[in-house]
Amino acid sequence: MKSIKHILVPVDFGEVSANAYEYALQLAGELSASVHLLHCLPAAPVIPGNGHVVLDTVPQLHQRAKEQIADFAVAGKANARWQVSQMPEVTTSISAFGLKEGITQYVMDHEVGLIVMGTHGVQDAWDRFFGTNATFLVGKVKPPILVLPLNARYQALKTICFATGLRESDLVGAGSLRKALSVFDPQINYLHVHLPDDPQTSDGLDLFRRAFEQPRDGVEATFITTFNEDVTDGIFNYLNKHPHDLLVMIKLERGWWDRMFAHSDTRESAGVTNLPLLILGQ
Structure with a gap:
């Protein structure tokens, strides 16, 4: 795990991601890091032989998302202003490639030291089978991932x-x-x-x-x-x-079959944790 200078927070403008953003602001303030908000639009459908299809509605969706993420960034700063010793720099981006591919591409193009992702936890059998978005990304991206349940509030990591x-x-x-x-x-x-x-x-x-x-x-x-x-x-x-204040686990490298069907303590913990969980790649 390298020095953390840039923190990426994927957001969908909901309560879970708002909590993750405010947590990231406070953590970044202590680490003298910047915060990058990323909203990922649903991936465009793929037609064999034609690749991704750009729908007529994409420009409108992109413009609306830009307005939403700007308002989201301002609101988060306002909510956290009394808890942040030094308000970090905040930037915003929109991706049109879907959540997982959008995050992966952003990490490749930027020097991200940490990804902070809010989670609703495991809510049904499909979550248990496929895992949360956060655990799916481990192994796909190099930066460690901080999984943050909705009820988690920032505390100095003592x-x-x-x-x-x-x-x-x-x-x-x-x-x-x-x-x-x-x-x-x-x-x-x-x-x-x-x-x-x-x-x-x-x-x-x-x-x-x-x-x-x-x-x-x-x-x-x-x-x-x-x-x-x-x-x-x-x-x-x-x-x-x-x-x-923090739970840390290392996710082992696994083959495709094991990732799909074998039991994973890290994936299970990410679904039930009630405190911040930092997942490191092996």
Whole structure:
């Protein structure tokens, strides 16, 4: 995770994205970063042999969206003005390529350090099957994605729960995370959910504990093990008893088949989280 200088917030002008925008304004104010609002129009239909078809209504939709996003940007600043120490620069853009392709293209063309996406959580079986827009984007774009549920309000990121599968990449990710969020001087608590079929012995867990708790850059961390039959349940049972400002997970790289049908703890957590969830690519 690199230094965060530009934060992208995809918006649909609804309550969820308004909350994500105001959160991003406060976070950007602390990080001295800029905020970029992106609204994606529905993708134009594709006709074989003709590519994307430009409908006569697209110019009108684009103009209306420009007016809406300008009003949205102003309203968000007004709502957050008392919470932001230094109001960041805000820019706006409209994409005509649909949400996922529009975000992917924007990230390719700009130096985005973080994507902040609001979520309504898992509401039906289709959400459980395909995942939220946020989790779908992980692996498609390089920047980390901050998933923000509607009830989440901005707090300085002082305590971070880093869910770990005991991988070396977790240590690397936590190190870069600490540097990116150094303005908060965060306390990082590694959390490992030990499953019934987990091959790690108590001696093995002690070895990992010493590795994860070893001071790095003068900063100490803690390593906690909790026992549960399900990773997601284990994480949120722990967080309900020990509140944190941020949950961090690393999404593993998977093939197409596994992405579609295999269980994903990250995808499941994004659907049920009640606090900000930062998803890092592996």
